[in-house]
Amino acid sequence: MACVFTSNKTIRVCPFLNGDVENPEPKTNTTWIHPNLPSKCTWKPGKSISESPHNCVPLPKEPKILSNILEKIGHTPLVRINKISKAYGLKCELLAKCEYFNAGGSVKDRITLRMLEDAEKAGILKPGDTIIEPTSGNTGIGLALAAAVKGYRCIIVMPEKMSMEKVDILRALGAEIVRTPCTRFDAPESNVRVAWKLKNEIPNSHVLDQYRNASNPLAHYDTTAEEILEQCDGKVDMIVAGAGTGGTITGIARKMKEKCPECKIVGVDPEGSIVALPSSLNTAEDATMEVEGIGHDFIPTVLDRAVIDQWCKSNDTDSFLMARRLIREEGLLCGGSAGSAMSVAVKAAKQLKEGQRCVVILPDSVRNYMSKFLNDKWMITNGFLKEDVQEHYPWWWNIKVQKLNLLAPLTLLPDVNCQKAIEILRDKGYDQAPVVAESGLILGMVTLSNILSSLLAGSAQFSTPVIKVIYQQFSKISLDDTLGKLSHILENDHFAIVVHELEQYNADGSSFMKQMVFGVVTAVDLLSFVTRKNNSQKLNDGTLKSASSEMKRSLAECEKKTEDF
Numbered sequence: 001m002a003c004v005f006t007s008n009k010t011i012r013v014c015p016f017l018n019g020d021v022e023n024p025e026p027k028t029n030t031t032w033i034h035p036n037l038p039s040k041c042t043w044k045p046g047k048s049i050s051e052s053p054h055n056c057v058p059l060p061k062e063p064k065i066l067s068n069i070l071e072k073i074g075h076t077p078l079v080r081i082n083k084i085s086k087a088y089g090l091k092c093e094l095l096a097k098c099e100y101f102n103a104g105g106s107v108k109d110r111i112t113l114r115m116l117e118d119a120e121k122a123g124i125l126k127p128g129d130t131i132i133e134p135t136s137g138n139t140g141i142g143l144a145l146a147a148a149v150k151g152y153r154c155i156i157v158m159p160e161k162m163s164m165e166k167v168d169i170l171r172a173l174g175a176e177i178v179r180t181p182c183t184r185f186d187a188p189e190s191n192v193r194v195a196w197k198l199k200n201e202i203p204n205s206h207v208l209d210q211y212r213n214a215s216n217p218l219a220h221y222d223t224t225a226e227e228i229l230e231q232c233d234g235k236v237d238m239i240v241a242g243a244g245t246g247g248t249i250t251g252i253a254r255k256m257k258e259k260c261p262e263c264k265i266v267g268v269d270p271e272g273s274i275v276a277l278p279s280s281l282n283t284a285e286d287a288t289m290e291v292e293g294i295g296h297d298f299i300p301t302v303l304d305r306a307v308i309d310q311w312c313k314s315n316d317t318d319s320f321l322m323a324r325r326l327i328r329e330e331g332l333l334c335g336g337s338a339g340s341a342m343s344v345a346v347k348a349a350k351q352l353k354e355g356q357r358c359v360v361i362l363p364d365s366v367r368n369y370m371s372k373f374l375n376d377k378w379m380i381t382n383g384f385l386k387e388d389v390q391e392h393y394p395w396w397w398n399i400k401v402q403k404l405n406l407l408a409p410l411t412l413l414p415d416v417n418c419q420k421a422i423e424i425l426r427d428k429g430y431d432q433a434p435v436v437a438e439s440g441l442i443l444g445m446v447t448l449s450n451i452l453s454s455l456l457a458g459s460a461q462f463s464t465p466v467i468k469v470i471y472q473q474f475s476k477i478s479l480d481d482t483l484g485k486l487s488h489i490l491e492n493d494h495f496a497i498v499v500h501e502l503e504q505y506n507a508d509g510s511s512f513m514k515q516m517v518f519g520v521v522t523a524v525d526l527l528s529f530v531t532r533k534n535n536s537q538k539l540n541d542g543t544l545k546s547a548s549s550e551m552k553r554s555l556a557e558c559e560k561k562t563e564d565f
């Protein structure tokens with residue numbers, strides 16, 4: 001990383017500091033800067049410190065009284081993992097770096113503060129400016145927190161997959177939030193491209209660009225890694241961390257290569273992501289990832305894969321079960337990606353001997369996922385937990401969804417406009433319909449209330465194609481799933497899309513699984529089935545005793561509604 005000196009004192013600023021540098025890469029088009037451009041960084045292990053911008057910020061001491069909450073970033077605890085380590089028969093010491101103790105609740109607070117302050121020192125960011133960032137949420141929260149303290153306007157662009165808890169926190173911090181569909185990173189509607197589009201439209205706005213900003217890995221090189229070395233008296237044998245932007249693992253790994261070269265760096269990449277090396281590890285490219293914050297369909301510029309000694313794939317089920325175990329057995333109130341890292345660490349650390357030490361990064365807190373992996377119903381609905389087979393369920397609980405009398409679905413093509421969609425839905429008596437490509441691929445869901453709110457907010461006109469107002473956070477269920485699973489979904493959602501998987505063959509003989517819409521199922525469909533099939537069994541009698549009270553309530557409400565008809 002070549003560096004320029006903006007003053008003759010301490011500030012050394014990388015020319016690649018900000019995403020909105022005036023001279024974008026030659027291959028870049030003018031409307032957005034790709035988050036996977038080759039890095040200009042010239043850092044090499046063993047190179048003299050004077051040739052590197054690294055190590056430019058010394059680790060500060062914690063003051064007794066903080067001048068504001070941004071001083072409560074860093075100095076996170078390193079905690080011994082006891083029961084889980086024993087259960088896996090580990091000989092080494094297993095330690096967790098609990099990054100959720102940062103002011104905004106995640107490891108990303110470190111980089112947001114560093115990116116902001118470096119941009120301020122370089123004169124790029126001025127009072128009253130607007131900061132815009134594409135993020136999976138935690139960088140957004142860190143930026144919104146710093147913006148609240150420092151007085152910047154903050155716009156956060158976040159994919160729909162990310163939790164509502166993050167949205168609520170961002171809103172409380174005064175950030176403006178734009179949700180984007182979960183698409184390829186280079187699709188026009190991706191969060192990265194929408195952020196750049198906003199930057200091009202809003203005067204005095206900046207994308208600090210965590211995917212390319214050298215201050216991202218530098219924050220970890222200067223603080224996270226230094227803290228680990230200090231807490232371990234310089235003796236660490238393995239570090240395990242997930243990769244989102246890759247800033248955490250790159251910054252830590254570079255410092256270890258310099259100060260503790262024997263330490264093995266293990267990168268964690270979820271199934272469905274393409275970041276791990278060798279690329280033969282990345283087999284399940286189509287897998288959906290529920291864990292938030294790690295995994296990508298591109299290699300971020302700031303991720304230096306040369307300093308990662310080994311990559312391991314993680315999966316959603318192991319990650320969530322391990323995160324719940326960290327909470328239950330160790331009292332560590334961590335998030336899902338912490339579970340990913342720990343689920344890999346308990347296997348990787350088997351190679352370490354007694355007296356050796358493995359440090360695992362726990363990036364954020366369960367606060368972000370209260371309605372997700374902390375919730376049993378969400379875990380069951382998403383197939384991460386099995387139903388308790390001991391419990392007595394009503395007679396219809398294990399009947400398959402295919403037994404429901406579902407009508408052929410009404411679907412809309414993506415270019416139908418909002419006006420036409422309202423007319424069609426009204427004429428046919430539907431509140432919602434799946435939006436499906438000519439190929440049959442499900443693109444999203446359009447609802448009357450969604451169209452209405454987009455029209456009222458001015459983000460859509462009657463002539464706008466429905467593809468612009470679809471949303472993708474809806475539940476899917478297959479014909480082979482049980483009515484019990486469906487009832488769990490309907491406790492939180494108004495409907496679920498019934499999908500059917502087909503194996504489709506290409507001309508070259510290869511095949512892939514394709515999901516087609518079979519129908520849309522609502523609580524009324526379930527209730528009609530339950531009441532029609534069992535007139536003798538009244539709802540709320542003994543057979544329903546063990547079904548959840550919410551389910552009983554919603555079924556009773558539905559029953560009343562059908563009686564009212």
Ligand code: P1T
Pocket residue numbers: 106108134135136137138139140242243244245246247248249292293294335337338363364
């Ligand atoms: O970006 P990186 O330093 O590789 O950290 C990965 C990571 C792990 N776990 C969680 C919960 C995260 O939020 C992240 C990264 N988060 C973002 C990239 C973001 O925009 O919030």
